Amino acid sequence: MPSTPVFKLILSIFFTSIIIPSFSCPLHQKQALLHFKSTLTAIYNSKYPVKFVKLDSWNSTSDCCSWKRVDCSTTGSVTELQLSYVAAPPPQNFERLNISSDILTPLFHIRSLEWLDISLNFFEEGEIPGDGFGNLTKLLHLDMSWNNFNGSIPSQLFQLTNLRYMAMSYNNLEGRLGPELGSFRKLTTLWLSNNRFQGPIPAQLFALESLQDLDLRYNKLGGGISPEIGRLTNLTFLDLSSNQFTGPIPSSMQNLSKLESLSLDDNMFAGEIPTWLFKIRTLKDLYIGGKGSKLIWNNTTKVDPRCSLQEISMTSCGISGQIPEWISSQKELVILDLSGNKLEGRFPHWLAEMNIQSIILSDNNLNGQIPPRLFESDRLEILDLSRNNFSGELPENIGNTTSIIYLAVSENDFSGLIPKSISNLTGLQLLDLSRNRFSGNLPVLGADYLDLSDNDISGKIPANFPERTKILYLGGNKFAGSLPINLTKLVNLRVLDLRNSIITGNLQDILPQIPTLEILILRNTSLNGFIPNNISMCTSLRILDLSRNNLTGSIPRQMANLPLMSASSIPKDDLNEDRLQDLIVNWKKSSQRLHNLRFYVMLDLSGNNISGEIPASLGNLKALQQLNISHNKISGNIPLSLGNLVRIESLDVSHNQLSGSIPQSLGQLGNLTILDVSNNMLTGKIPRGRQMDTMNELSYFQNNSGLCGMQIKITCPGDIPSLEGRVEEEEDLSWMFWEGTWIGFPIGFFSTILIMNFSIFGKNFC
């Protein structure tokens, strides 16, 4: 994983122990430290009910050299300060504390400091206090990562020419990396990842011949890599991933004979992937290819590795043919990611026997059955075979891989029953069996994220899922029956998709009891009855699709009380984006892929037997981007209040029995791009103004009782005449169907899991 240094960092923070020295520290240094502590304590205690305890041992009666997080030289002056994660909020109350980095000022008087770690304090945004750091000229080790420093690297920092270790990762630093970097002549570690640095790597950086660890990932650096990089012969760790580097991989890198970890993925490198990479004997982790990459694997080359790799990620490298057999020589392999290539043939038996922890082969053309041997592994944690042509049944012994946490075989040609033994996989966080031909009844199974959509699974609508279930994608199967009451026990459920099932019974008993639901898709489920008045108890709903059912009655005016739909700003949502990526919407004849689901708010009641009038209260749903009530039996006028739907982009009221005129208030809607009022009994002038003036799709106005306006080139009585014209066009049926699909991104997901396991800061890490 490219995230290795992060874990190293975290580990070093939590497991570094401090040594007790024998001399007492100078008074002025002790006072500086006490000053720091008292400022911090005051701020902390004013913000949190929790008492500040982190610097408990720092008291005025004892020798500061005996304090925790402090270390002194043999002569008694303070040389080391371990202040990582001291100014950060308590984990149960994760909110930025916004302490100014001014709090560091007293520390800048401790000139004897050689080792200073202030990482993970998430200081209030502001620039690095260059004046202060510039005074600490004895520093050998400086760690400022995971704060909110912005601006560029201050020039005073380059006075710290003794530095061996410099970490500034995970800040908001920007600007070019200047030639001044060359002044850190003794540097062995440089971590600048996850900032916004841009421009090329200065040649002076490649003159830092003592460098062992260089981490520049997740910046906006670009240009070619100079062959000078070959001078860094002591490098063991090099991560340039997720930048915009171009050109070939310089052949001088063959000189990096101590390299253990090399990450070049997600750049725009081009050319052939050099096979000398595999001759670097020390190499353990190789990440290459990825999005944006133009690197090509030469199919004809024979690889005879001299390295023993533990992690191989060669995604989107154009590798064709069978899964390369040289991989079988890599006996220590832990992670294999060959997704997005052009691999063909079967899942090799030798691969199943390698007991690898993570196997990601998604987006290839592999076929055949999965060898049961794979599931005899007690190490397998991640298996992603999505989007290949694998077929046959899932092996019956799949339940033997009890360590598995991520299992995705979506979009293959698997068939048959889902093996019963899958019930034994209780550690699953993600299970994605969607878009295959699995049939029969569902065994008991569970995962936080469960996608079974678009198979032929039958039986009652299942609900015996574990309580931790968050996402349930069950649509496109042959489930039938009533909505099980046990669904209300899923207190973490946020997404429920049951489209194309047959649901009998009423919504009102179940739905309001799942207040956590954010996305509910019950399209084409033969629902009868009314939309319950108490639907507004679903206080988290953002996306509701009840289209193509047999709902009767009228639209309850209480619908307008749905808090997230009526919010005045985009509702904040913490559905993990790594797991929920795209939602594909069929909109008219084109299918549209919605990224970032958390930004969408929609209501679709089309294709039912809903009657009555449009409640004026619907104008409250200010967050709505799409409203579709077409193909119903709704009568009366279009309420003026719909002009309050400021975010609405698409409004479809077609195929109803609406009469009166289109309210002029719609002319205020600046985000409206689609308005379909066709097949009603509307009359009068189509409103003008802003977006309305651009609505010239004739079919969206046709079959009414006398609309006029410039949009359809029909002059209204009293207007200045213009060209006339009318186009009769067949309107297709309900215009907005949507199909949802979630595409998990295994790497992102995996790192999320790992970070969750460290579970201190949650999602704010990435």
Ligand SMILES: *[C@@H]1O[C@H](CO)[C@@H](O)[C@H](O)[C@H]1NC(C)=O
């Ligand atoms: C001060 O700290 C020392 C050791 O860190 C401890 O032994 C002592 O009891 C503390 N004194 C007070 C007043 O807290």
Ligand SMILES: *[C@@H]1O[C@H](CO)[C@@H](O)[C@H](O)[C@H]1NC(C)=O
């Ligand atoms: C810190 O600042 C952020 C953004 O300005 C704000 O959302 C947050 O509430 C602040 N935290 C505290 C503890 O005041």
Ligand SMILES: *[C@@H]1O[C@H](CO)[C@@H](O)[C@H](O)[C@H]1NC(C)=O
């Ligand atoms: C840095 O040192 C200079 C003198 O050497 C002093 O005037 C200045 O106050 C110091 N700055 C800080 C922030 O300690």
Ligand SMILES: *[C@@H]1O[C@H](CO)[C@@H](O)[C@H](O)[C@H]1NC(C)=O
């Ligand atoms: C850094 O952040 C602070 C506070 O948000 C802002 O006032 C300042 O302009 C920023 N500096 C730079 C160089 O972006």
Ligand SMILES: *[C@@H]1O[C@H](CO)[C@@H](O)[C@H](O)[C@H]1NC(C)=O
């Ligand atoms: C490279 O590492 C070796 C062994 O750790 C060390 O002796 C040598 O001085 C280093 N080279 C440079 C240029 O720092």
Ligand SMILES: *[C@@H]1O[C@H](CO)[C@@H](O)[C@H](O)[C@H]1NC(C)=O
């Ligand atoms: C490797 O083979 C694939 C398909 O057979 C082809 O598209 C690709 O261009 C070949 N690559 C090279 C470098 O020859």
Ligand SMILES: *[C@@H]1O[C@H](CO)[C@@H](O)[C@H](O)[C@H]1NC(C)=O
């Ligand atoms: C692939 O490698 C072979 C042998 O090294 C070479 O002859 C050939 O030109 C390369 N093919 C491409 C497309 O670069």
Ligand SMILES: *[C@@H]1O[C@H](CO)[C@@H](O)[C@H](O)[C@H]1NC(C)=O
């Ligand atoms: C699962 O593993 C156990 C122990 O290794 C073995 O006895 C059993 O036969 C396996 N089950 C299947 C279905 O392969």
Ligand SMILES: *[C@@H]1O[C@H](CO)[C@@H](O)[C@H](O)[C@H]1NC(C)=O
């Ligand atoms: C689940 O595991 C238990 C214990 O290892 C085993 O006895 C049982 O047969 C397994 N169930 C299935 C359906 O494989």
Ligand SMILES: *[C@@H]1O[C@H](CO)[C@@H](O)[C@H](O)[C@H]1NC(C)=O
């Ligand atoms: C509903 O849940 C209860 C207890 O949690 C369980 O005993 C029962 O079998 C479940 N019913 C269904 C149909 O899954």
Ligand SMILES: *[C@@H]1O[C@H](CO)[C@@H](O)[C@H](O)[C@H]1NC(C)=O
């Ligand atoms: C739809 O509902 C109406 C009224 O409840 C009923 O008469 C009709 O049979 C239903 N149609 C279907 C297809 O269920």
Ligand SMILES: *[C@@H]1O[C@H](CO)[C@@H](O)[C@H](O)[C@H]1NC(C)=O
């Ligand atoms: C579009 O919607 C946004 C809310 O997302 C709103 O702030 C903005 O005013 C709307 N634009 C126009 C032109 O009405």
